[in-house]
Amino acid sequence: MQKFTYHCHTTFSDGKSSIKEMLDRAVELGFTEIGISDHLSVHKNFMQSPSWPRFSEYHAPHIYRQEFKSAISDFQRHAENIRLLAANYPIKVYVGAEVDYMIYDGWLEEFMEFRQEVDLDYYITGNHYVFNSNGETLYHPRDIAVLFSQEEQEVIIRRHFNTLVTAVKSGLFEFLAHLDFMRKAEIYSLERFASEIDELLQTLAARNMPAEINSKGISKSGEPYPTLEIIKKMRNLNIPTLISDDAHKAENMGKDYDKVEKILQELNYTNRWKLNRE
């Protein structure tokens, strides 16, 4: 059984447990490592989004950042807090971030500046929003069904997968989170976006970049992110993988790891990845 998570959240973003509660739980579970990966979601027009009512209903507004400046100082302090606490624990503790990769002009430059200013151990790329063509307007994937025609929705979801390809090719991320998160969109089906997903998988394989299997989907929909069919494709392309719990509270850490381990075992999927830094 995998004895770590690199994908979990604390009250610093949208989690319900403190750093200490997460570290305590990791020790309790016999984990050898933990990486805390709170959301880094910066978009200059979050509050102008037609989805803003939904966003602000889901989470406290502090997780939707309109600029990098406060993100830099907040993450610096957060990383320091984690490392101070970690000194008291017998396990390896990493500090990371789960990043929404935005595509509007100027975002990447500011993200690069963030990376220079804030000393994190790793970055996850995981997109939760979809965009218009220049990326300046973003939407929650569930909202596009009422805002756009079927053809337009397809274009938007294709753009989403292209964005993931861009993020993977950037080389700025250690692994990709919840590859088929877009199954939240009404228009999504694996068949409809098979060629985009194949391109994404080919890009991961070519770069030998890991993609997680996110166990959180299991309790919600019976299948992890991504679904079994995509996991099989990952296996056939020999893409490195790891299990993530995406825990938003301590009690969900390691949840359903046994079920994902069983899937991996049945597929003889042995190319398992972990952070390896001393």
Ligand SMILES: [Zn+2]
């Ligand atoms: Zn996520």
Ligand SMILES: [Zn+2]
């Ligand atoms: Zn997450």
